[in-house]
Amino acid sequence: MRAAGRVAGGLLFCGRSRNAVAVRTRRGQSCRVILLGVTGGVGMGKSTTARFLAAHGLPVVDTDDLARGLVAPGQPALAEIAARFGPGVLAADGALDRARLAAQVFAHDAARRDLEAILHPRIRAAWRAQAAAWRAEGRPAGAVVIPLLYETGAEAEFTAVLCTACAAATQAARLAARGWTPEQAARRLAAQWPAERKLALAAFVLWTEGAPEVHAEQLARVLAALEIR
Numbered sequence: 012m013r014a015a016g017r018v019a020g021g022l023l024f025c026g027r028s029r030n031a032v033a034v035r036t037r038r039g040q041s042c043r044v045i046l047l048g049v050t051g052g053v054g055m056g057k058s059t060t061a062r063f064l065a066a067h068g069l070p071v072v073d074t075d076d077l078a079r080g081l082v083a084p085g086q087p088a089l090a091e092i093a094a095r096f097g098p099g100v101l102a103a104d105g106a107l108d109r110a111r112l113a114a115q116v117f118a119h120d121a122a123r124r125d126l127e128a129i130l131h132p133r134i135r136a137a138w139r140a141q142a143a144a145w146r147a148e149g150r151p152a153g154a155v156v157i158p159l160l161y162e163t164g165a166e167a168e169f170t171a172v173l174c175t176a177c178a179a180a181t182q183a184a185r186l187a188a189r190g191w192t193p194e195q196a197a198r199r200l201a202a203q204w205p206a207e208r209k210l211a212l213a214a215f216v217l218w219t220e221g222a223p224e225v226h227a228e229q230l231a232r233v234l235a236a237l238e239i240r
Contacts, residue, residue, distance in 0.1 A: 045152040045237055046142055046168070050160035051175030052206040053199055054185040056219030056226065057156050060175055063230045064154045069239070070145055073156040077137045078130055082107045091129045096122070117198040131163055139168075152239045161209055173233060174213035176206055177220050 047064070051057050061071045081088045084105045092112070093101055100112045116123040138155045145153040154173075157165060166172055177185075186196040210216050215233045219226050234240075 044146050044150065045170045045239055046145075047152065047154040047237075048160050048166065048169035048172040049154055049156045049175070050158060050172060050209060050213070051217075052182060052203060052209070053158065053196075054182045054189070055177050055206065056175035056217065057158065059219065059223070059226060060173065060217060060230060061154065061156050063227050067230075067234060067239075070141075070150060070153045071156065072138055072141045072153075074134050074138060074158070075156070077134050081130060081133050081137070088129055088133055092126065095125055095129070117195070117202060123202060131159075135163070135165065152237075159203065161212060162204055166212065171214040171233075171237060172212070173215045173217060173230075174209050175217045175219050176210055177218065181220060 047069075049057055049060050049064070051060075058073070061073055065071050080086075082092065083089065089101075089107060092107065096112060096115055100108055100115070102108045112126070116126045138157070142153060142155065155169070157163070160166060160169075160172060183193075183196065186199075187193075191199075215236075217226060217229050217233070
């Protein structure tokens with residue numbers, strides 16, 4: 012990766028080529044569509060990055076939100092989850108009991124892989140449909156937040172990948188603030204690639220240690236580098 016710029020509180024990197032997609036507008040004019048993938052370790056600033064992108068006027072979809080919709084009562088995915096993991100993962104009202112499900116899937120790799128086999132294809136189909144809608148609307152750019160972007164092999168579908176990062180101690184403090192025990196945090200971290208592996212592959216790195224203004228400044232530099240206005 013080559014350095015794209017230095018800002019207070021961290022480095023911002025750029026190293027991958029831009030694979031903008033040419034599409035035709037209703038008037039027959041060619042336009043460039045930039046699709047950004049936002050990833051990073053748990054608690055490293057993905058949601059904040061999404062908010063900043065939305066503030067810049069970019070449409071953003073978060074795959075965590077898509078997953079919640081896919082497991083709503085009455086959805087086929089919820090029925091498959093209950094069949095695989097038992098009725099104990101359902102609350103009294105028929106909704107998914109996330110804590111009970113998490114206790115199973117983060118304790119056993121095979122259980123986690125089974126859950127991913129149920130959800131990941133549906134999640135990918137959902138964000139692909141959203142990206143297609145943006146293109147049809149003539150949007151110049153959009154972003155998809157995917158915690159497991161590299162783990163699911165989705166990187167080739169994006170113009171550029173933005174990876175958020177912070178120090179391990181900061182990450183641990185953020186997860187503790189969510190009420191996670193060290194054991195819960197360790198299990199979730201073990202289910203993802205190490206942050207360093209993602210950083211090495213990403214086109215841009217957003218260092219989220221500092222004040223929100225520093226984070227926002229780095230993101231503004233990314234958008235400028237990609238010529239997103």
